[in-house]
Amino acid sequence: MMGRWGEGSCDMTCVGHCKSGRCNRADGTCAVCKKGFWGESCELPCSANCAGGACGANGKCTKGCVDGTWG
Secondary structure (H helix, E strand, C coil), rough: CEEEECCCCCEEEECCCCCHCCCCCCCCCCCCCCCCEECCCCCCCCCCCEECCCCCCCCCCCEEEEECCCC
């Protein structure tokens, strides 16, 4: 069931910002995060210094930094 998890019962709601609202049925982790988020449950926002608000699964900017910043 989309947006739910819990082995056998699906009684827990996916938290964070999983893309398409889908999370792992067994443990609630996200396979893919919505743009602008990262972490196991996509609960962590990407840095405001990431160009286009895009970061990868480790929180590092995937499209570089906004003008005037580096790292």
